Amino acid sequence: MGMQVGHRIVLTHICGNRRIHAYVSCTTSGSRRLFFSTLDPGALHMSCAWQERKILRDAPAEGMDYYPLKLYKLRWAIETNYYEQKAFWSLNAYRIRRQNGIEHMVNLINLVHSSLKMLPYLDEHFAKYQNTSPQELRSHISWQIQREIFLGTLVSKAQSAKNPTDLVQALCKLVLSTSEAA
Known part of the structure; x- marks a missing residue:
């Protein structure tokens, strides 16, 4: 699936009178998403790119304008996984907003997953599930x-x-x- 991305620095009153980076992505199907970044992409380059491959560390300055989207892609994967785990384990009703609560829920999900992985080996009633998924x-x-x-x-x-x-x-x-x- 192809995607086009546009970037502009805009003046906004949403975050106070300041300049922010606005990104618009458009897929071939026509869906569009709008992203905002209040941070300068150049600052992100120095603080985060050292963890990435050499390609990002040596990227030209104009390529770094899109670095916030790369970070958002990582965050999106984490949030999607979190949402899918909540849905799978029927925890959709839990409205957790604090970091501590999220960590507890992730730990609970991991505990349940591990328990379901071990149960077929601990209880012969469930032995037929030893080679199946949790x-x-x-x-x-x-x-x-x-x-x-x-x-x-x-x-x-x-x-x-x-x-x-x-x-x-x-x-x-x-x-x-x-x-x-x-």
């Missing part, structure tokens, strides 16, 4: 939990009904057959 085991456990919640709710409703004997017997058979299958 996602498959997570899906299996999630499905089992949902099924048990559903069956538990159904049983409690049946027990509170006026004439539940036939329904309770059918549910007991269903629970026995599904627990043997699991």
Whole structure:
């Protein structure tokens, strides 16, 4: 996918009366994004480029105007990964804004991932998941939990009904057959 990028130094009142760097990217499909940088790209060159390859350290000054976008690309990858992990582990409802909270959540996600990786080797009930991804085991456990919640709710409703004997017997058979299958 091709992309065109434009750069201008603009005067704005958003960040006080100061000059900022504005970048517009446009993909071949026509979508556009606007990025702002309040920092001078030349200053970023000295503070960050030493970590990169020699190509960036020796880049001409006009090429460094786009260095904030390279940094943003790194940040975007981190933020995308963070969002995907939240979505995958069903933590979308958590609204974390502080660094400490983000670190705790990332540690929790890593702990769950590691636990799911080790569980098939620690419990023979899950041994068939030894050569699968943690996602498959997570899906299996999630499905089992949902099924048990559903069956538990159904049983409690049946027990509170006026004439539940036939329904309770059918549910007991269903629970026995599904627990043997699991």
